[in-house]
Amino acid sequence: MGPKRTHGKSPDEHSRIVRDGYDKIAHQYMQEREQYCNDKEIQEFINRLHEKARVLDIGCGGGVPVLKMMLENGFIATGIDFSKTMLEIAKKNVPDAHLIHGDVTKADFESNFFDGIISTYAIIHIHKSLHPVIYAQIYKWLKPGGVMLMGTSWSDWEEIAEYMGVDMAWSHPAPDTSLQMVKNAGFEVIFDRLVPTGNNETVYWILARKN
Template identity: 30%
Template structure:
């Protein structure tokens, strides 16, 4: 793959900093409140897809431990290998989510935290359209997106010796894309980070649960 390709930068970047990323961002304890709320929304035993699952901690491990059937997908081979080691109760797929195929209405929830922002903007909108068909009617979609418009790289991400790449539109753009995909937005939060932050969308697929 071309080393200047954005996805190659992301893949190599997470391959290089997988363990370091978990240390810096406190993988053991982050997202506690968010994951608690997801567990309140989705019946125990339900199926959850984690798009951009990383090392499997904390999302996949928390949900699998709570009794959910979890499938994770990630572009980084190192992240997926670590996820399989750390969360043997879940299923993990090493693939570009843009090439992945899941049966329609096969999940009770689709979760994607800090992953969409590593895709080119055109692919983000396309992926949201595909994701909208994966939850069952009444099923949930919980995702972080950009809050402000920005595209850029960081050299030597977390001291791992490799760059990282991001691209995201603003919250209004993401709000529009989610609605255009056919999902109904229930709530929108702001997650501060440094001098900026991210939008957190809580949405669902219209229809009655079956």
């Protein structure tokens, strides 16, 4: 079955809308971020990591709560985000994290490097044609035994719409497609679940291991 809705933009145009949008709304987004609580799933990710684990946060935004929690647990934390304004906020919130300004779809890290890779509310902004590549890259960047926690969407959807007063772009497949992509990348799935979060949002969480 094809996507329920497409906006017809290329992945590059899509990315530009997301990046420019977050550069403008970063401060407002961070003020409203605390209404989304994902502590249970994040804690299950943390429980599978050892002290001094190397963790990557994809689309880390302003560094709170995820990178902050990683540092509080004694992990070596790296965040990547392509919004300059978000990274400026992250520098203040989590000065001990290693912060990279870049587009994760164009990034490359060493193979077998990270013990954990986490991403909350970010892959939903990456053009869904690129999701299989992202999962394959995450698999490559993780050490054997490493874990991925991915928060993606409950629906197959793609649109450009007004969000906090700016244009914003979303693109994501349905849960069964995301799960299949994760399995195709080679992961063993530990759990997948739909969780209502806050502000009428439902997140589809996948926790998976590289064997």
